[in-house]
Amino acid sequence: MTDVRGAAHALRQSSERVSHGRSGYAMLAVLFAALVLAVAAITQIDRMPDALVVSTLLGATLLALFVGIGFYLLQPNQAVVITLFGDYRGTDRTTGLRWTWPWMSKKKLSVRANNMISERIKVNDLRGNPIEMAAQVVWRVTDTAQALFDVDDYKAFVNVQIEAAVRTIGSRYPYDDFEHQEVTLRGNHEQVGSELRAELIARLTVAGITVDECGFTHLAYAQEIAGAMxxxxxxxxxxxxxxxxxxxxxxxxxxxxxxxxxxxxxxxxxxxxxxxxxxxxxxxxxxxxxxxxxxxxxxxx
Incomplete structure (x- = not known):
């Protein structure tokens, strides 16, 4: 776990900061005004010089396109990461109709809780017995900059780290102790679950992800020794x-x-x-x- 935390500290270069996104309702009024101006120019085409009509119509159209490209919507527990030519400019978490400059790139990201059940994997416990394990993990993104820029694919990263953490915890304890003198996977669910959560948080810090809840959904001896056990x-x-x-x-x-x-x-x-x-x-x-x-x-x- 120490190596994982050291690596996470070394790779932690990005940090989320608030962007300068604006409310989109004021710009919506500007868009409406541009459309009204374009319609007025078309209706007055017989009463105005052609050059003035063309320039007015062209200007209103360009203004409408300029304003329209900058709009984006944010629902609760959503965020937009804004970049300028690859440079991170900030994250907007304000819900509603929002607007930013058209040359800003926008990447929408969910910060809602995600529930995932891992695949069943075979692990050797502390005594070398093969067991099957699967875990249920509730995780969410806490730092959008780290999630997008410090790992290649944060969702795939979560899947791999969950499997690695389950293997680590599974090999740390025996499956069962018939004399009830040791901490076991089967008999100490709360303690083992807490250690699994701590292990996952340490591994996922580099991706700006935290774990709210976790536990084992499947825990059993492997088929080859199940009968003997x-x-x-x-x-x-x-x-x-x-x-x-x-x-x-x-x-x-x-x-x-x-x-x-x-x-x-x-x-x-x-x-x-x-x-x-x-x-x-x-x-x-x-x-x-x-x-x-x-x-x-x-x-x-």
Whole structure:
């Protein structure tokens, strides 16, 4: 990430500044006046000298063309980058009908939020397991000068950097940790998502783009190991369930023996105590219902 930030700082040469665009409504009145003058010259063609009519009509037409070429419209969250013979002159973000000199070049740019879902890519996690990942990113242009002049195609640049950032974050953590002692991609969505956003912001600064929100839309083991990992998860779940069951059964047996001894219900020697513990453990830990056997004789028969 340090190299990316250093490169971004080295390439950051452009900076957005406010242009000197004008309101187009005043110039619209000038255009209307030029059209009225042209129509008046045509209607008075029989009463005026030909030279005056031609000069008036030509002047009104040229004025109308001069004014008409300079108009442009801006909607909310749109901007126009204005250049003069390749030299950046500023960015106009004022909405409505706008006007600038006809020899100024105008490039319209959207500064609205863009929502993009990346392609699924295969990444090796921290432990080398192949996993599939895809991310959803909400981004927008914050500096129009950087977006147009510091990168060749800012939209393609965003796509490439999203894939690179997903690969970086995916290789930084394991997919899962069955002992719940590490930060994982599957178990720590908020932390990993925050790191992905920070990584993307650092990479996209050079293009004048910021990231408002991001997260993973797809996260799974690759097909070649998905079956093996599923069996491993199932085995871990079975072991965890058995561990809990045995711990509970041991506690119940201890409680039963303690209460039998405390209330003098029955006195058992070591052999009979071991047999009773074995029977209780079978009853408590067995997966099937047990069938009781009634002892009609003495305890030692």
């Amino acid at each position: 599923l069996r491993r998860q199932q085995a871990q779940a079975v072991v965890a369930a058995r561990t809990t069951l045995v711990e509970g059964a041991v506690g119940m047996v201890e409680m039963a023996l303690a209460q039998l001894s405390a209330k003098n219900v029955v006195e058992l020697d070591d052999e009979r105590r071991a047999a009773m513990v074995s029977n209780l453990m079978v009853v408590l830990c067995g997966e099937r219902d047990t069938q009781p056997i009634v002892n009609a004789g003495s305890l030692y028969q």
